[in-house]
Structure formats: C-alpha cells, structure tokens
Amino acid sequence: MATLVEPLDQRPNVATANIQLPAVESYEQVDREIAGTLVPTTGWFALLGISIAFFLWGAGAWVYQIYWGLGNAGYNPPVMWGVYIISFVFWVGIGHAGTLISAILYLFRAGFRTTIYRCAEAMTVFAVMTAGLFPIIHIGRPWKFFWLVPYPNWRLIWPNFKSPLVWDVFAISTYLTVSATFLYVGLIPDIAVLRDRATNPVKKRILAVMSLGWRNSEPEWRHFARMYLFLAAFSTPLVLSVHSVVSFDFAMAVTPGWHATIFPPYFVAGAIFSGIGMVFTIIIPIRKFFRLQHIVTINHLDAAAKLALFTSMVVGCAYLIEFWVAWYSANEFEQAYFWNRVFGQWWWAAWIMLSCNMIFPLSLFSQKLRRNPTWLFILSILINIGMWYERFVIIVPSLSHEFEPWQWSGYVPSWVDVSILAGSFGWFFMWFLLFIKNLPVIAIAEVKEIIPPRLRSHAPVADIDVTGHHVDYSPETPGERE
C-alpha cells in the first residue's frame, strides 16, 4: 500500500527479489490460504485449553497471595522486587518487536516485514496486556492500585510525578492504546475480506461492523493508507520512549547496577531483541502448521534474523560497557556489584544471560543457520530465556548486594512466583490463540502487494481486485495507474 502515498510520477511497487512470493499464483490463492488458517482444529483447542488452564492456575495463585500476603512470594529483603517485576520488564520488552516491525520497518520500506508484521503486532498487544498486570500483582495492596492514576479526589492529593512508577502508568497505557489501534487499523481491509467470504450471517454481521463498512473504494484506500502511515509515524517514537521509561524504574534509583545513564538505549535494544526472539518463536510454528512456508519465506526469516543479530550485538555491547563503566568509575560499590554479578553469588544467572543474548546469536553470522528455521526456533527460545534472565540479573543481584553489607541476602522464587509467571504465559497465549483463529495472522491485503508483478500488468491474467474479487477491470484499481 505504501505505493499509494507516493507521488504519482513514481514507478509501481514491484517487490524486490528477496521478498517476492513466486509460489503465489493468484489473489484468490492468497485469500484462500490465509483465510483457510482460520478453521479451528483439535490441536488448536488442545493448546487453548492448556493456555487457559495455566492462566487459571496463575490467577488462583494471585488470589491466594492477595489473601495471605506477599510473603508467600519468594522475596528476601532487601530483594524487594522479584519475579513479578522481572516478568513485567520481560513482557514489555516482548511488546516492542511488533511496533518496530510494523511501524519502523514500514517507514523504512523493509519489505520482508509484510508477512510477519501482523503476527508481531498482535503479539505486541497481548504482551503489553500481560505486562500491565504485573505491577498490580507485584504491589502490596493491589486494591489501591488506582492511586497511581491522577484523578480528582477529595483528599486533594495527586500521584508523585517525580516517581518513575507513575511514568510507567502513562507509558504502558499509551503504548497499549496506540499499538491496539495500529493493529486494528491494519486489520480493516482483511476483515472486509473475511466478511465477504463469511457464510454464517451472524459472523458476517459482526465482521461487517468490525470492518467499518469497508467498501474497497479508492478514497477508502487513500484515507486508509494515510491513516496507516500516520499511525506508523506516531508509534515509532513510542517504541523508543516506552522502554526508556521502563528503564528509568531502575536508572532513577541510587542502587549500584541500576544507576546508569546507559539504561534507556540498553533497554530499548534489549526489548527489540527479545521481541524478535518471540516473533520467531511464534511465526516459525505458524508457517509450519499452516503450511505457509511459501508465504512466510526463508528470505523473510533470513532478513529478520539479521535484525536479531544486529540487536543482539547492540545488547552485548551494552553489557560490556556496563562492566567497563564500573571499572572506570572507580566506584567501589559499583565494582563490587559487577564482580558479584559475574563471578560471585549470581555467576550462573549472569552467564545464562551472556551466553543466550550475546554468544549464541553470533551463530547468525552463518547464512546456513539464518536460513534454518529449526535453528532459528531453538535460538529464539534461548533468547527468550536469556532476556528473562537479563532482567533477573539486573534486579536481583543489584538488590541482594547493595551498599549495606549487613543486609546482603539471597533470593529464591516460591511456588506462587512460578505459578503466576506460568499463568502469564497462559494468559498471553490464550489471547494469541484466540486471535489466530478469528483474524488473519498474515496480512492478506499486504501480501497481495508483493506477489509476482505479472498479476499487475495492464492485461491481467484474471481481473481480480486487491481483495480478490472478480470484477471488471478498472484503472482505479489501487496500485495501478495510467
């Protein structure tokens, strides 16, 4: 669609070789194959069941924790933050790839995003929804959470706008709203496709409403494209700002290992890295089980893998700089902490982090491995683990080995922590699974744009419009011009 917003004197959008879909014969095929993924299967029901079970178990654990007190989590003062905040940062991080891929790469005209961005975007929304729960789970009196929200009240008191936690409230809610909107706007033409294919009248009605009466007319496409471009531009800064704000939760405290200016870029890079990891974790099974290898091609994965490699190196660089700064600052608290991090009490966690995020991804220098979905999947799992441990390493060792030697401690999560973490995965995948069976997990309209250009000739083999309907050829057809 990008082409639509280009000045008229430019050549049509012809997909570059590395992102073409030679195996796609016709628009109809695109509709058929992608819409075809929406049929529920027993395997899907099984997975959904498991996810919901996990979610309910986690929810139960939370209720239990609210009744009996946070003491049932593994906190070991002065380690006052644990699994919940770790998971909060982890999920917010996951939530970053989506917007990056759909917005920033869109602005950069990176064609390979086309087939994976929808999946990434959905992932973003659900990840942020998950992340948003954790601060509430984490606090001592969840029923008072709304005190962090500025609202007129007769106590005449407001939140402390100096506190990064209040910034979080804004950052997370903004990000959730924008990414959700972005996802929905992108979906509109596809929903229209589903609407037109739907046979069940009820479903048809619902889809009709959701598609906002999309009629596939030239003005609609024009507005749509403008809107999409605008949202892309709007959410691009958010990708950078949100995780910067999250990093302030740490950087603003004097705690050794937290109090560092490198944190915002370091966190953003980490977030994008982890997000791409999660994209692989999700898209690779999908293209396999839905047999969409010819749509989400190895070329696309290869390109995404390069992005992963790049961000991994940024993150690795940040790790090393942290150590260098600790040494260079000559601040003994800082030095003691970083020594303890890699060689002391927490060496194992630190090495999980370093190897998963810094060392293993280097394998992506090999094209062979970049183009090997199996390896990419395994690596993506490692990256997820590594990025969870990155947050663990930032939070737990810092707090357990702070200024006051008398108060040094350890930390072991409890069954409640673990249940709630598992529950959060249940919650996330519950939404994602519901998504992939109700809405196209691959953007129909955009895929049509990158299929072989022969369909775009002035004398098409078949007169098909972008939404795959056989109509009389008209020059108004988007993507075409006199």
Add this chain to the structure above:
Amino acid sequence: MSQRRSWALASGFFAIAVAALGLSAYSGASSSQGYAPPQPVNFPHPRHVKQLGMNCLYCHYTANRSPDPGLPAVGTCMGCHQVVRGPRQAIQGIADRDTAALNQLLSYAKGTSDQWKPIPWIRIHKLPEYVHFPHFRHVNAGVTCQTCHGPVPEMQRVYQYASLNMGWCVNCHVKGYKLADGLLAAGDTAGARAAANVEPKKARYDCSVCHF
C-alpha cells in the same frame, strides 16, 4: 463534519469525566454520614442540653484535656438520676418527663453502684484507626463541638453529621476555621456577629500531623 468531530470530542471528555468521578467516589465515599443507630439508652440530648442547658463537657468530660472526648460513667448519670427519676406531669410549660429512656438507664443501674453495669453505647463517630484526632487540641483552639458533630442539642437520636472524610478534614485545616461559623453552628448568634471578622484559624495539613 466538524460538528460530528466536536461531538466525538465531547463524548470522549464525558467518558473520562465519568471514569474520574467513579474513581474519586470509590476512593472517598467510604463515609457513614447520617449513620444513626438506636442506642441502648435513648438519651435525649435536647432535654439535657437545650432545655436544661447542660454543657457538653459535663458528660464528655475529657474533650478539652485528652485525645478522647470521654463518655459519661453510669455514675455520672446517676449523680442526678438517683433523685430525678419516675414520671412527672407537665408543669409550667416543661413537657412531662419521658420515663422510657430513664427506665433504660435504670436497667443498667440497678441496686448499689457496685452492681451497676456499663452502658454499651453504639459508636457513631469513628475515624479509621490510622488517623489520630486529638480532641483537646481542637476544643482548646475554640472549635465548637457543633462544628463537627452538628446540632446535637437538636438531635433526638444522634447521627453522624459530617462525612469525616479526609477531604473534609483537610479542607478546614487548609482554609482555616472561621470562629463565626463555629459559634453560629453552636447557636451563639451574638458571638458569631462579634466574631464576624476574626481571621480564620488555619492548621497544619502535613500528613504526619494525623497519620503515624
């Protein structure tokens, strides 16, 4: 078109306002204003205060020297009611004595004083336990009882007059207590007129003054 947009804008603001109101209501509405439970002894304040002109401090005897206002001991009641008991016809415009309440009292004060039982009054004015309200500081600062407790001398059955919510407290601490209003509430119109241009008496509104 522009009309429509502005309409959308308005509805958006409306939604936000509703949400805010809801939150603030939830946050502040835990008040039992107007709570008026039946008491074990239906003590007629009007009779004692309005007609007989008794001072609040006679029964609530520590309000000016303790954080607690103090409740009358059964002994205090019986100080008079050893003598003043039983029905009596209306004379010289004073209504006949209502013995129902009196009998309730006597049911707690049977026999000699060592057999008396304490009266289990139902508490009406209750601040949360994390708020420290020293009565004597307020009484000594000249805040009249009626300012917070309302027209008790008129109340056949005492009820919670003020909301006792934090906003209500802070309001007075910040804006200051107007003596004139207090005296007016206490029914002293003359005094109120005299105190008309007395500066409002402000108080500290720092959290740790009441919460610790």
Add this chain to the structure above:
Amino acid sequence: MTQPPKTVVKRREFLKVLGSTGAAATAVGCSMERVEQLIPYVVSPDHTVPGVSTNYATICRECAAACGVIAEVRDGRAIKLEGNPDHPVNRGALCARGQAALQGLYNPDRYRGPMIRRDNRLQPATWDEALARVRQGLDEARAANAASGVRFVSQHENGSFPGFVDQWMAAGGFGAHIAFDAEADLAARAANQAEYGSAWPALDFTAAHLIVSIGADFLDGWGSSVAHQLSFADARAKLGAAPRFVYIGARRSLTGLNADEWIACRPGSELAIAEGLLGAVGGTSTGTMAVAATASGVTEAALQRLADELRAARPSLVLGGVNTPDAYLVSQAAARINRAAGNVGVTVKPDQGSTIGGADGARALAALATEMNAGTVRVLFVRGANPVYTLPKAAQFAEGMAKVPLKVSFSSYPDETSELCDVVLPDHHALESWGDSEPVRGTLGLQQPVMDPLFNTRATADVLIAMARADTAMAARYTNAMYRDALTSRYGGGQGAFTAALSTGLGQGSALARSTAASSAAAPAAPTAAPQAIAGDGEFFLVVHPSPALGAGAGANKPWLQELPDPVSKIAWQSWVEIHPSTAARLGVHAGDHLTVTTAAGSVTAPAYLYLGIHPEAVAVSLGQGHTAYGRYAQGLGVNAVDTLGATYDGGGRLAWTQAKARVAKAAGHSRLVSTEGSARQHGRGIAQALTAAQLAAGETGGAHHEFIGDASHEFLPGLRAPVANDAQGDLGSQSSTKKGMYADDHWSGMASRRWAMTIDLSRCTGCSACVTACYAENNIPTVGARWQGRSLRPFHTADGAGWDSTPGANILKGREMAWLRIERYFEGGESGETDFETRFVPMLCQHCGNAPCESVCPVFATYHAPDGLNVQVYNRCVGTRYCSNACPYKVRYFNWHGYGEAERRQFAFPDPLHLQLNPDVTVRGKGVMEKCTFCVQRIRDAENRATAEGRSVEGDEFTTACAQACPSRAIVFGDAASEEWSVARQVEDPRAYHVFEELNTYTAVVYLKKVNHPGGPR
C-alpha cells in the same frame, strides 16, 4: 479491605473504658461498616483521664538487680516500661529483658486461674478448691508430724519477700525455704563479702585507667548490668582519657567484644592467670606468669605485658567472675589484685555497695532433690523458680518431685516445674503486685501494682497470709490481712509516708533480711576450696554461658527476647554451637552443620556458628533455649545446654556452667542459622568508623573513610542545620536550597524551623540491644519468628498447618525481621589467623535523610519529607510498591509480608492478650504496607499537643525517642538539631561526627560519632 481484628472490641468490653485510638487497628482497616461499642466506666476512677497515660513507679523483677521502672499505663493497661530516672541503680535506663517484662505480664500462655491436677491433668479450679487442697496437704504433713517436710522453693528476689517466706515457714514450723537464683554469680558475692565486706561493691569504671575483666561479663548478666553499663559508657566517653579494657576469657561475650584487647585463655586457666597477675602487682600469691602461660596457652610475654600495664596504670579495675568451679577463687584473686593495686575505695567502693544477697544456688536445690528422692519431703511449694529446667539431670529434681505427695506451684506460667505440680496457685505478675527491694543499702525501691490483675490470679504473699490466718497455729503472727499492709507497717513513717514514697518508687529504710537459719544453705563452700581442673573425656572445652536476652531460660517465653538477635552471634529463635573457624576447618564443619557436643552428663546437637571469639580448643553453647514447656514461644526451640552438665557447683553453690571437656562430632543434618547478619565485614565501606586514642590526641578526625568520585563535601552541618535540608521537594543536593518542603520557612506552625535529628556515639554503644526491644515495645513492631508465622510452601494446606513453613525463625531466614532499629556488628581484623580482632556495633535505623532517595521514587507520596525534617511513612497511603526500600542505601525499610496485625491470619503477632500492650498512639500496620523508624513521631506530636495545651512551645530535651530513653550507654541523643536548646545540636559539632554513606548526598539526620579504640601498650 480487612476489618480490624475483633480482639479490639473484646479488649474494649474487657477494659470497661472508653476505647481510645485503635490499638490493634490495621492500616488497611476501614471499619466504618462494623458496629463498635463504646464501653464507659461504671464509676469513673479519680486521676485517670481516658486516652492520657498515667505513670506509676515500680520495680523490674526480671533479674536480681531490681531496677526501678516507670510503667506507662493507658486506659488501665500498662503499655510501656521505662527506667526510673531517680533510681540509684539504673538511672532511667532499662535493658531488653526489663522492657520485655510486659510480655510476661501479657503472655498468652499465662495461667488464667488456679489449677488442680485431676485425672493426671492440670484442670481449672476455684481458689477455694485449690486452697483447700493445699491446706489438706499441710494438715496431712502435720498429722504425720513431718511439718519440716514442707519445703518452699522461690525465685530469689531482692527485697523483703524471701525473709517474709522464711518467717512464714518458721511460723508454720515447716522446713527451710530456698530462695533460688539460677543466674547470679553467688561465688563472686561470697568472695566480695569476704574480701571487701560487701556482697556487691559499687564499681566506678570512670575512675579507672585500665579495666581487666577475668571472665566477668559485667555488661551481660554479671551483677547489675545496667548499672555497670552506665558507668562503663561514661568511662568510654572520656575518649582519649578513657580506660583501656582487657578481657581475659575463653569466649568473647558481649562484654568481651567491647574490650580493646582479648587474651584468649583455656577455660579453667583463669585462676592461674589471676594468681599470676596478683603476684605481679605485689600481692601474696603462689602463681607465676610461667605457670599461667602454660596453663592458659597464652604467651608469657603477653601476660607479662598485661602485668606491667596493670602495675603502671593506677587506679585500675580488675573484675573476676567465671562460670567454672573455680569461680570463688578467681573472684577472690581479682579482689586481692584490686586491694594490692590500691583500687579499693577508688574504683571499687564497698561502702556504696548494694545489699544484694541471701540467694541460694543450685547446690541447695540439689540437696533438696536428694531429700525429695529420700521421700522426706511432704509438701513442696515452688514460686517463680523453674528447677526442673535449670538443674542438671544428675540432680534428679523431677524424679524427686514425683515422690512428693503434694507439689504446689505459684508460677504464672506453665513451665517445666509447674507442669509437674498438683496444684497451681498462679501469682500476680510483678507489675500487678506489691513488694519492695533494697537496691542500695538504706534505700528502698517500692513495687506497686500498676494495673488491675489481668486474670484470676492472687499475689503469693497474700495467699500465704490468708493461709496463715486460716491456720490456728500461725494466725497470731499475721495481723495484717494483706502483704501491702505488712510492707507499710514495716515502713518508717507508716501508711502516709509509704504512699508519698510511691510517687517516686523510692523510700528510706531497709528490706526484711532473711533469717540466718534459712540462708545457711546459701553459705559458700569453704573459701579455701582447692582449684578444680576442667577435665573430662573429649578434646574440646565446653563453655556454657547464659544468654544476654534469655538469661538462664526465664526470658524464653517472651517473643521480643526470642526475636532479639543475640548481641554476639546475631542468631534468634535458635540454639547454636560456637566453634572457632580454624577448628571448624579442621573438622570440615561449615556454618549450620549440626554438631553433637557430648559430655559424661549428656549431649546436645545444634547447628555450628563459626565464631572468631571462641578459643580454638573450646566450643560454646548458650543457655536459655530447649524448653519442653513454658508456653508457645519457648517450647521446642533449640536445645537446653544444661543437658550437658553434671552436678558440679562452684564455690558459691551455683551450677558451674563451664565444668567439663566434651567430644564434638559432626552430626547428620544442616540447618540455616536464623541470623540477621548479611556480611560481618564492612568491606571498607566506612559504616562503623573508629579512631585510635593516639589519632584523636593528634587531632586527626580520620576524615571520611575514603574519597569517592563525585563525593559530597564532608561539610554536612549546614545541611543538618537547615530546617529541612535539601528535601525531595527542594533543589536536590543544593545546600542553598530555598525550597523547604510543603511549608514556607516562616510557617506559623514553626514546624519548618525544626530539624529532628539524632546522634549515636559509637564509643558509648556496647551493642546491648536494649534500644531494639524498646523500639519493638513503643512502635507495635510485630515479632515474625514464631513457627506459625512462616510462609506457605505449597498450594494446599491441611488443617494441622502442614504446608506452611514452620521452621522457627522462618521469616528471619528470609530476611524479613521487622526491627526498625537493628544493631549491626562488624568485625575488623582476625581474618588472617590472628587471635585478637576488633568489634564495632552500629545501631542502624532510618537516617531521615534530608535528601532521601526513597522519597522521590514513591508514586503515591506515602513516604515524603515533613517540614520538620522527618522522613515520614504514611501507612494508609502506601500501596506497597517497595520501590522506596530498593532506593534506600541503608536498607532500613521493612515490609509487612503477612497480616501480622490481623487476628484472622495465622501470622498474627499479638495473640490475646499480647495485643493489650500495643501502643494506642501508633498504628498497627496491615499487610502489604511498608514501615520504618519514625523517630517516634507519636512522641513528637504528643509533646507538641501538650505544649500547645499549656500555651508554650516545645522545650529543649523535653522528650526523647524510645531507643534513646532506654539506652543504658546513653549513646543515643535525639532532638532538634536546628535549635541550640537541644543537646543534640551540640553533639553534632563533635569532631568525630560523620554520616554513613556521606558520598551519596543523602544529608542524613542521624549523625554517628566515631568509636575510639585503645590499642595495646601501657600508657
């Protein structure tokens, strides 16, 4: 929202007073919905104002010292004990055990009323039934004319009571009364009596140039600790001119840790050293340094140096008090050294001594046990004392009791002894009853009830009188119906004068002495008893010592004392075996590994604690734990060290705690030490800073411990002086900040012109931890170590509580203790194998930073900076993000992990009636909120309210915090640093002053004064 526990209502009904600010309320409580009753007095008592405290002067009975206390009583309930400033012994200070007396009074396991053993179980009875049963027993004894077979064992207490019982027994023609004191150093008393003519001369540490303690733990339990500590701290406060302190002993006790030098000798060799020193200072002695050196394993040079120092430094003060069989001889030798060194009358003042005495030791009880086993004892009365627990198995006291037809206990608690009795006539708590003491010759300390009895109990003295008056033979001698009348009738000036004296709790006169016949058993063994070597099969000397908090076991049922980390090991709720790291390495033992210590008498198994302060050839176990009864807080914790002891007694008749060698073997199992210690080393972070006397003399202040990049100016006084230093709402870090918080400087309230601050003098602080318990008492701090307070270990629980972590101290293992004020104990030196090392104690509490890291991060302003410089924590605003604790460099913020204040949670910390002690002025925090030291803001506000009511402003040093008030070292000074009226304003100008982590720019309100050390070498 949780409701405040129902116990509140129960209390109010019970009190029959106007419910004041909610005692057991919770911060989350919003109790508008609950119907609550207000119960007024029936007849209002004179001179009590609801909601305003009344103070009564009385006596602390937690140890033999009988300190004077002021009980703060609110609405008919004692809520706090503080030292009586006029009292000659403790001059206003009070130790942790004294503070915890309240938890004896409100102990949930107290007998609610008299009990009689029916079908082999103690069951509630009426007083008439119980007394009838006793009378019957006495008559039977008389009938069998074995009246002399009626015996009385009481916990000895300073005052008339022992004499009173003597008389009672005599009047009834009964046998001897034994007034038992398990802890008192009877040998030292006997030796002092013989050498000085006074059982306990006044010790003046300030006059000495050198203090040598031969095993005498004068700061933790030897004699009257508080009195000693007051004087010792004053001596240390002379800084450069302060006496150097050398401690000789096998184990560094709390006293030992305060010494400048530790001479680690083998247990049992103290006598040899003492004799050597005696010779060296020119006393008549057989001992020589060479002998001492070989006996003690200390180099002769070291001893010689000490001897020279002792000769040079005059006057000096030498104290001898060991727990070995030689105790008498050591104390005697020490006394003779003092005489030879000319210390008597200078540092040792026999004429000002206390009349403490007349106590019987374990030997007397052992003799009684033999009689009981012989079957000659018909009736046994026990009051207070707990012989079954305190006596070694070899004494066979329990077995003996089984042979006594009638055992009557006057105990208030279900301890090991009273559980074996047939009748229990529960006594009032000391705070509910009358009594007297004679702390100093000629001065009477008066004990009066501070509140009505909590339960259906009766004062033993009154019971005895009643029994006597009902008895034809004795009635004649008891004209007074009540013990109180007996006291007043003895009191010069009678009733009127007595009543007058009660206001100060002090009067003239002397307590009733014990009848000589009765106290014959207390006479020491022949003073010439030969030295006894410590023998036994095994390679280690076994050092058994009383616990500073639990004593010989009496304190074990008080959660405050269980929760109080041992000042030396920092271990709570647990027993441990102290073993030297080098030895541990040799045996392959790590901290927490179980060790079995076996002697001829028996064995105990407890986790190992690696301690530099124990002689490599010795292991040490503390007394106090291992109760099989004595209530929920004492039962089943740790081991009873007495199990390893045989029936060996010292010259004073006390059980010789250090008496044998033992085999030490690594046992199966490992348990983590319930310790509050993270790292015992400072890692050069300058938290506890010190100077040598030489440096001080040279005018060095030591400066900051080192420089940091971006270090703040060490000039913090302006920041401290500023009404509110650079607070979170001002220009951070700027000394010239004009923003002083929410009020303008000139705010009419004057609030913004104050800066509440505190100085802590590390050269005074001895680490005794009295302040910690005082803080628990004042601020309703929950104890979290009891075995039912642990967290859940799995999702589903059975009714019997399985599935919960029921390890004693489980929460403390998780670092969740709530002590707002903790004593950090840092070791310096000793890593590289040298014997001696230095110890620094640092009381660490909220520093009330002017520029607080915690304030800016709180999203809801639950913690913020008050205009008077306080770092405030608003519990009811807190949502529990715990960000403040992460930001706090001092780690002094504590989180309510469980519903410690909520009666319906199993972690509830104040089971009925413990909640009656709660301070009504302080909110009981609910679960999920953060809490911390408030600088006793309730006291500040109370002072302001009082001042306003009296139409004045708060005056200098008008009040102080609970910790400062209790401190027996007077190390803590609290006040308004911005006003010259307060002594703290002068204190902060001391050149030794420093801020902890100054480089963080926190501008704390707590200023520490560096410790001053006196390294070796005679002056």
